[in-house]
Amino acid sequence: MGITVKEALQIGRLKEGKVVSGEKGLNRIVTYVDILEVPDMIGWLRGEELLLTTGYAIKDNPDMQEKLISELAKINAAGIVIKVNRFLDKIPEIMIKKANELSFPIIQIPPDIPYIDITHPLLKEILLKQNEEKFMNETLKEILCNNMNDKTFVKRKLKSLSSNFDINAPIIMLVASYDNMQSLKKVVKIEELQNKKVIVFGEIENHFVIICNVEHSLLENAEWKRDIEELLFYSDSSIKEERDNNIMCVVSRIITDFSMIQKEYLRLSNAINVIEIMKEIRKLLIKNKLWYFYDEIVHYIFLYAISNSDIVTDFIDYILTPFKKIPEKERELLMHTLYEYIRNGGNISKTSRNCFLHRNTLIYRMNKLREILNTSFNFTDSTEEMFKYYLALTLYQFKKSINEDELT
Secondary structure, eight states, X not given: OOEEHHHHTTSGGGGGOEEEEOGGXXXXXXXXXXXXXXXXXXXXXXXXXXXXXXXXXXXXXXXXXXXXXXXXXXTTOOEEEEEOSXXXXXXXXXXXXXXXXXXXOEXXXXXXXXXXXHHHHHHHHHHHHXXXXXXXXXXXXXXXXXXXXXXXXXXXXXXXXXXXXXXXXXXXXXXXXXXXXXXXXXXXXXHHHHHHTOEEEEXXXXXXXXXXXXXXGGGGOTTHHHHHHHHHBOOGGGOGGGGGSOOEEEEOOOBOXXXXXXXXXXXXXXHHHHHHHOHHHHHHSOTTOOEEEHHHHHHHHHHHHHTTSXXXXXXXXXXXXGGGGSOHHHHHHHHHHHHHXXXXXXXXXXXXXXXXXXXXXXXXXXXXXXXXXXXXXXXTTOHHHHHHXXXXXXXXXHHHHHHHHHHO
């Protein structure tokens, strides 16, 4: 991590800069500062750079001006600082328009400011921030990844990370996988929680970890999950564009015994790793959701853990044997239909809607399944039968996904 563009604007002579476009992107992260006078350099950038330029290479080419903003936003650069009145009298309108579309900051500075008066103070501040983050990450790892289940040790270390952290209050933990911090901050209320001084956070093994104080009253609140979601996450309607950014968060139950904090972390980090590995689990989970409570997915994590054992292979083979006489394409279609039918509680209308099938098509398939499997599929008197097929089909999908992942 580094500093935000908004923070950078308060440092050194960048204070004299003026944001002319892309104000919605001021929370982009600046980890590097570099000079950009040759467009070919973009291929060497890592992301999270704040670039300084006179605009010499693009001064006479509107197409290149627009393309530059698009490409920098695509690689998740932090923003661009343009020195005007040398090669560009003003920031081209085409760049301003594209930067606003992409929430990519363009900052205008006067021509008399030497680059070093911007780069040196910024790099100094970034280095300081990175050292602080390194300490946070190492301490958090010490808390969560050692074998000392000592609540006194845990509380003392948490307090060392934040003097305002209440070590006598209940806590919840969040573990997140993400591509970039900017996207994660649009999903998780990291800065709001920081301002309230109720969290410690850091990165462990490429996952972002938050430990957050919560009210004692939540322990007796049946709607505690809703309250935790409001505390941690922005509303679904405000984060639609982040669904394609490989963000996944798993949240613990409320923790009152600090000696259990390491065990909870291992559960969450394992769940994140399994979800990242197993494409099939994402299909089984509620579509387009960016966070889950661990107790909502614990059964899938368990099934994944046992899915490659010999006894599971034999169980799947035994239960799904009748499907073997059907051609593969039809077999996969019917098994998926049966899985969705059971998953939707035997409700024809709901199943047809979720499978994008006409009701009559679904009824036809269910009748065919009854013939193949020689069963009624009536939820009122065959719940054991339903459970047996649901378990076998879920494990079948897991094993199939594992085999596909091994081939890719």
